[in-house]
Amino acid sequence: MKSLIEQAKDIHGEISVGRRPSLRVPIRSLSNVSFSLRKGFFTIGKKVSKRTLSYQTIKPFAQTVRMMAFAKHLIETDDFASKREVYYTSKGSAKRGAEAGKAGWGPAAFKEQPESDAIMDDMEAMVAVNREQLGFIPAEQNGSVAGELIVIDIDPATGRRIEIDCTAFGRGSYSIPSRVEGLGFRTKAKFILTVETAALFERLNGHAYWRDGKCIIVAMGGVPTRANRRFVRLLSDSCKLPVYVFTDGDPYGYGNIYRTMKVGSGNSAHISEFFCVPNAKLIGVTPQDIRDYNLPTHPLEDKDKKRAQDAIKNDPFFKNNRQWVQALREMVEMGVRVEQQAFAARGLNYVMEAYLPEKLRNPRKMLP
Structure with missing residues (x-):
């Protein structure tokens, strides 16, 4: 005002x-x-x-x-x-x-x-x-949240303080509101896991992975909205939690989804400070994961190769990070991309029973 x-x-x-x-x-x-x-x-x-x-x-x-x-x-x-x-x-x-x-x-x-x-x-x-x-x-869906988290909000009808338990939605989940300023949080979780697809979120939430993993799961639903990024940032800062981002293993997942979550958008640079999560890391799917887990893949399309090469050459976030330059070049050389759901080839629940626990034990295998 x-x-x-x-x-x-x-x-x-x-x-x-x-x-x-x-x-x-x-x-x-x-x-x-x-x-x-x-x-x-x-x-x-x-x-x-x-x-x-x-x-x-x-x-x-x-x-x-x-x-x-x-x-x-x-x-x-x-x-x-x-x-x-x-x-x-x-x-x-x-x-x-x-x-x-x-x-x-x-x-x-x-x-x-x-x-x-x-x-x-x-x-x-x-x-x-x-x-x-x-x-x-904005008139858009801002993602869903599941896990051991209490969101402290205000009832708009009464002005009273309310506490929303994100474990109490049965097979559903808490929806991130468009305006998240002023929300409070209480949790015993150890980290935040943001996932690209609704399908993977449903699997992790449906089997209460958040309970065994001691985490909070956030569905991005593709490129994360401003409210989604702001919610994750506020939650991370407030509760001192690391943030791990899980996308498809392709240049779009890296360059449009992960990068937007981590550093914001160049088109909104005037406000990016509040809509980014600088401490985020990419847990997967990395090019190395394709080899390590022998995952089924799809051929990289020309637009994918162009997106990766453009990121290496022109994007200030990627081109200044040796690990990312190496990962993108590796993907182009392999000529393939991989989806999150590819882990189902090793069993429907392999992603949460083996993959995620292994990556969390080896944070050096994540990308910055």
């Missing part, structure tokens, strides 16, 4: 002295993004775009100010809105004549949702607060 008010005061102050107001928005293009080896995540540079109110900029300027006002309203009323709802809010009702546009933003209404999304991202970078805290939430 403080950041929003300060921005609004700056605009008002410039207008009060007869100057055209300006918005200073950090440039979010990759030319203004760098990877910090010391910090372990992407950071945004100092370049900013100064958007001064003019005939050409009046609409996006007005849209940004209206978005700021809407965020202030959401915070004050402890409400939230999805990206799609923000888009429709700007349009207001469909009434005609004198009533037209009364409930909406009038000429500042968005024509298409990508226009609304871009303004939201700019505002997030401008006030340096993640949009979930401003009341804007």
Whole structure:
């Protein structure tokens, strides 16, 4: 709220002295993004775009100010809105004549949702607060959690503190909410295991691997969402737990899923500090695992090879890490990829009865 008010005061102050107001928005293009080896995540540079109110900029300027006002309203009323709802809010009702546009933003209404999304991202970078805290939430599934974990939350209806036992969902699981700030945790687990596929999560949860493994299992469901990454980061920091990531053994699993969990996204460098898990390690499936466990594989496609070669040459996270360069080159030379479910060839429960325990006993076989 403080950041929003300060921005609004700056605009008002410039207008009060007869100057055209300006918005200073950090440039979010990759030319203004760098990877910090010391910090372990992407950071945004100092370049900013100064958007001064003019005939050409009046609409996006007005849209940004209206978005700021809407965020202030959401915070004050402890409400939230999805990206799609923000888009429709700007349009207001469909009434005609004198009533037209009364409930909406009038000429500042968005024509298409990508226009609304871009303004939201700019505002997030401008006030340096993640949009979930401003009341804007994505309409997506954020993953599931199982294991010996108590999540401490607030009942939105009563405001009372509630404790959610992640072992008490039977064959189900706890769903990560879109807004995770303010959650508390209590656990005796030794580590967090995040898995790429829902199928593997169901197997591990269905057989209560978390009990024998003394861990918390988190399903990513593909590339982890912001809420998923933030939840894992908060849980790891709060309870001082290591994080192990389990993906398919292919360049997509490494470059899109694991890398996003560990160092964040270059496109969201302005907020990556809060949406990454620098202490994460890849438990598998590694190229060496293919040999060690004689796993069935699939041929690498041309797009896989290109993704791996591009990571070695251009990605600041991979190209600065000798172990990862070696692993990616090894995969390209082998010409194969492997799925998490490939362990089923050695028995349906081999992955939790043998593979995971062996890898946990030998952390040096994990990739950083």
